[in-house]
Amino acid sequence: MPLYTFLCNTCEKEVSLFLSLKELRRNKACPECRGSDLTGPLENEASRSGNDNQVACSLSKKS
Numbered sequence: 463m464p465l466y467t468f469l470c471n472t473c474e475k476e477v478s479l480f481l482s483l484k485e486l487r488r489n490k491a492c493p494e495c496r497g498s499d500l501t502g503p504l505e506n507e508a509s510r511s512g513n514d515n516q517v518a519c520s521l522s523k524k525s
C-alpha cells in the first residue's frame with residue numbers, strides 16, 4: 463500500500479498513513495488524536511527535492 467502524508471488540523475501534526483485507494487476516498491482518522499480533519503495527501507518531500515536536482519542537471523547541460 464502506498465504511504466500518504468497528511469496534515470492534521472486538529473493536533474497540527476504531520477501524520478503518515480498506509481492507505482489503499484478505497485481507504486483514501488473514505489473518511490480518514492489521525493493516528494495521534496483520532497480527528498478526521500486531515501489535509502492532504504501532501505506532496506512527498508523526497509520526490510520534490512529529486513525533481514529539483516533533475517532540473518538543475520538538465521539546465522547545466524544546456525548552458
Ligand SMILES: [Zn+2]
Nearest residue numbers: 470473492495
Ligand atoms: Zn491529529
